Amino acid sequence: MNQRTPAPPTLPSDAAPAPGATAAFAAPAKAPWTALVVVGVAQLMVMLDSTIVNVALPSIGADLPADRTALQWTISAYLLPFGSLLLFGGRVSDVHGRRRAFLAGLALFTAASALCGVAGGPELLIGGRAAQGVGAALLSAAALSIVLEVYRDEEQRRIALTAWSGLGVIGATIGVVLGGLVVTAVDWRWAFLVNVPVGAAAFAAALRAVPSLRAASGRRLRLPSAAVATAGLAALSFGLIRLHEGLGDRAAWTGLAAAAALLALVTSMELGQDDPLLPLHLLRRPAYRLACAGLLLVAAVMIGSSFLAAQYFQEVHRMSAFATGLSLLPMGLAALAAAAAAPALIGALGPGGTYALGAVLHLLGAGLLATGPDSVPLTIAALAVVGAGLPACFVPLFGVGAAHVSAAESGVGSGLLNTFNESGAALGIAVIGTVLATTADGRLDRGASVPDATASGVAGGFLALAVCSAAGLVLALALRRATPADRRAAA
Secondary structure, three states, rough: OOOOOOOOOOOOOOOOOOOOOOHHHHOOOOOOOHHHHHHHHHHHHHHHHOOOOOHHHHHHHOOOOOOHHHHHHHHHHHHHHHHHHHHHHHHEEEEEEEHHHHHHHHHHHHHHHHHHHHHHHHHHHHHHHHHHHHHHHHHHHHHHHHHHHHHHOOOHHHHHHHHHHHHHHHHHHHHHHHHHHHHHHHHOOOOHHHHHHHHHHHHHHHHHHHOOOOOOEEEEEEEHHHHHHHHHHHHHHHHHHHHOOOOOHHHHHHHHHHHHHHHHHHHHOOOOOOOOOOHHHHHHOOOHHHHHHHHHHHHHHHHHHHHHHHHHHHHHHHOOOOHHHHHHHHHHHHHHHHHHHHHHHHHHHHHHHHHHHHHHHHHHHHHHHOOOOHHHHHHHHHHHHHHHHHHHHHHHHHHHHOOOOEEEEEHHHHHHHHHHHHHHHHHHHHHHHHEEEEEHHHHHHHHHHHHHHHHHHHHHHHHHHHHHHHHHHHHHHHHHOOOHHHHHHHH
C-alpha cells in the first residue's frame, strides 16, 4: 500500500460538502482493521441469509410441512422488515450510538436464527424470519455507519468500502452454495443454526474491536416520521412481493398505492426540519441521487440473477440443491476477483466509468441468458460475467453515496443507501418472478413440458434484467458527468 493510489470519488462539483463531511474524510489517523472484520462478518451473515433459503425451500416444505404460500413468505418475511426498517435503524444508530445499535441488531438476528432452526411449523419459521429481518435492518444500517465513522483516512475508507461492497455480493452468492451444501449434507435447519455460533463470536469480538462511538447529543428518534416512513416502506415491500402473484393481484396494487401516499406524507412532514429523519438534502444532490437509483437497479440484477439461475438448474436440468450451488460458485468467484480489482478500476476510469463497465457486463451476461441457451457450461459462464459486473457497480455507487454523508448523519445516510439497495432486491424478485410465472404459464397452456416452460420463463426474466442493465448504463453515463474524478480520468 506504499504506492500512491488515485484519489477516491468525493463530492460532485455542484454540491457543497455536508456539515461535518470535511472532518469525516480528512482525518489523517488510521484505524485498525479489526472493526471492519467484525462488522464485515456480521454483514456477510445478513446477506447470506437473503439467499441461503432459496435452495432449501423444497426440503422445508416437505419437513414441516409447508404449502407454497408459506414457503414464499419464508423469503418475504425476511425481506419485508429488512427493507422497511433500514432508514429507522440508521436513525437509531445516530441517536443511541453505532456500536450499541449494532450489538442490539446482532443479538436479535442471532436469537431469531436459533428460533428458525428449531421451528416446528411454518408459522414459527415465518415469525423467526421476520425477527431476523428486524435484526438485520438494525445491524446493517449501524454496521455501514461504523465503517464510515471509523475509517476516515481516504485510503482506508476506499479499501473498507470496497471490502464492504464485495462482502454483500459474495454473501448473496455464497448463500446459495452453502444452502445447497447444508441441505444435501446435513439438514435445512443448519442453514439457520450456523448463524448462532458465528453471531455469538461476532458479538464478543465487537465488544473489543468496535470503538464505543459517541452518540449524537440532543437528537431525537422522530418517532411519528419514523412510523410513517416505516409503514410506507413496508407497504412498498409488500406490494412488490405480492406482484409475484401476477400483475392482476389487487393486494399488490393496494400496497403500492398505500406506499406512494405514506411516503408522500412523510416527505411533507420532513420538509423544513432542522434534524430530519429523511435526509432529503442528500437526494437533492445529483450524484447521490444517481447512486441511490443505481443501487436499486444493480440489487435487482444481483438477486434476480441468482433466483433465475436456481430455477433454471433445478427445474430445467433437474440438478440437486448441492449441484445448483456449485454451478453458482463461478459467479461468486468472478465477483470476488472483480472486487479486488475495483479500486484500480475506479482510479483509472472514475466511479461512473467503473459503474458503466459493470453495467455493460450485466447487459452482456443477461442478454446472452435471455436467448435461452440450453448449455449448462455456457449458462455458468454467462452468470460469471454477471458476477464480475456486480462489484464494478456496487463499489463506486457506495463510494459516491458515502462521500456525501456527514459523520453526524452517517446512520440515516447509510440507511437510505441500504434502503434503495434492499428495495431493488424486492423489486427484482417481484418483476422477474412475475415474468417467469406469466411466461411459463402461457407455455404450459400451449402444451409445453414443465422444463421447457420454465426455460422460457427464465429467459424472459433475464430479458427483464437486461433492461435493468441498460437503464443502469444510462445512469452510469450521467454519473460519469456528475463526478469530478471521472472528468479527471477522462482527461
